[in-house]
Amino acid sequence: MNMISTDRNAAPVIEVREVSRGFPDGDGGWITAVDRVTLGFQSGEVTALLGPNGAGKTTLIDMLLGLSAPESGTIVVAGTAPRTAVREGRIGALLQTGGLLPDLTVKETVRMIAALYRDHAPVEEVMETAGLTDFAARRVGKCSGGQQQRLKFALALLPRPAIIVLDEPTTGMDVTARHEFWERMRAQAETGTTVIFATHYLEEAEQFARRTVLMHRGRVIADGPTAEVQRKAGAANVTVTWSPTEDDLAALPRIASAERRGGQITFRTEDADALARHLLTATTAHSIAVRPASLEEAFMLLTDGVRADGQDGADGVAAPVAPAERPATTEGASR
Numbered sequence: 120m121n122m123i124s125t126d127r128n129a130a131p132v133i134e135v136r137e138v139s140r141g142f143p144d145g146d147g148g149w150i151t152a153v154d155r156v157t158l159g160f161q162s163g164e165v166t167a168l169l170g171p172n173g174a175g176k177t178t179l180i181d182m183l184l185g186l187s188a189p190e191s192g193t194i195v196v197a198g199t200a201p202r203t204a205v206r207e208g209r210i211g212a213l214l215q216t217g218g219l220l221p222d223l224t225v226k227e228t229v230r231m232i233a234a235l236y237r238d239h240a241p242v243e244e245v246m247e248t249a250g251l252t253d254f255a256a257r258r259v260g261k262c263s264g265g266q267q268q269r270l271k272f273a274l275a276l277l278p279r280p281a282i283i284v285l286d287e288p289t290t291g292m293d294v295t296a297r298h299e300f301w302e303r304m305r306a307q308a309e310t311g312t313t314v315i316f317a318t319h320y321l322e323e324a325e326q327f328a329r330r331t332v333l334m335h336r337g338r339v340i341a342d343g344p345t346a347e348v349q350r351k352a353g354a355a356n357v358t359v360t361w362s363p364t365e366d367d368l369a370a371l372p373r374i375a376s377a378e379r380r381g382g383q384i385t386f387r388t389e390d391a392d393a394l395a396r397h398l399l400t401a402t403t404a405h406s407i408a409v410r411p412a413s414l415e416e417a418f419m420l421l422t423d424g425v426r427a428d429g430q431d432g433a434d435g436v437a438a439p440v441a442p443a444e445r446p447a448t449t450e451g452a453s454r
């Protein structure tokens with residue numbers, strides 16, 4: 120993937136410092152939706168905000184856009200308050216909710232919103248970039264969910280924002296539309312636009328974002344290069360052709376689980392190198408294949424590392440859980 124490189128030493132284009140925000144739970148209690156989150160986003164960086172339902176992604180995004188204010192902590196966007204940055208067109212958004220007028224055509228909608236900006240990108244250009252040209256004359260109410268998302272994307276591009284924030288942008292799109300959407304977004308990122316997107320789709324983070332911020336119960340539990348978030352979960356799958364005895368298995372280093380299928384056996388391990396070395400030098404195992412854990416597997420391991428009280432005890436970065444502590448199943452990792 121050919122992404123713009125970012126300078127980690129430059130001042131972040133968005134700075135989130137110790138931000139918290141809660142809501143009444145309707146039962147006399149209080150839900151802390153975002154809990155002391157500190158994050159910086161560099162110019163030109165593409166970041167996935169990944170987390171299950173209720174993790175706090177939308178609440179955080181709403182605050183980045185000045186739609187709601189932190190209860191405590193500060194947010195600076197492009198050197199100014201979020202609301203000012205939005206007003207000045209420095210940050211554009213594609214939100215989960217937000218009304219489009221069903222009786223206007225696609226092109227009328229883009230023209231109407233363009234008229235609200237003193238300076239905006241040419242209407243034809245954003246329609247082309249967002250892929251609206253084929254259905255420009257269609258009424259918004261007759262557009263599919265994916266087409267409406269593309270329209271919202273076009274509207275977000277109008278002020279030529281340096282930062283684009285997308286809250287689950289591919290909801291309602293089929294696989295083809297999703298793929299096409301990300302191709303367009305990737306092209307946009309390659310022009311140097313900072314992109315922050317919330318997603319439940321682990322493969323979207325894996326394929327598109329160089330950086331992944333993993334949220335769970337309002338907190339950031341992992342943050343780093345997407346590949347590193349996977350590595351933090353410390354898991355890889357090692358498959359070999361082998362018929363081990365019980366003694367062979369007992370001698371293996373650092374195995375989390377083993378699954379036999381035909382003449383092959385697949386191990387889940389936190390140290391693929393050590394296991395591979397042992398298998399190839401000290402056993403008769405052969406035809407080895409090592410596959411890193413998918414982000415989904417990493418996600419499950421990392422979110423399981425947070426205790427029920429939300430504390431992970433490691434400065435916001437959950438340590439991988441020891442194999443014996445891992446529950447057999449998890450929920451809420453994906454839809």
Ligand SMILES: Nc1ncnc2c1ncn2[C@@H]1O[C@H](COP(=O)(O)OP(=O)(O)OP(=O)(O)O)[C@@H](O)[C@H]1O
Binds near residue numbers: 144152179
């Ligand atoms: N306006 C609100 N009033 C009351 N509770 C709210 C409100 N907005 C969010 N919450 C609660 O805050 C928590 C975080 O919600 P949020 O929508 O930010 O999570 P999310 O990660 O975006 O989830 P999803 O992926 O389902 O959109 C949830 O428990 C949610 O019920």
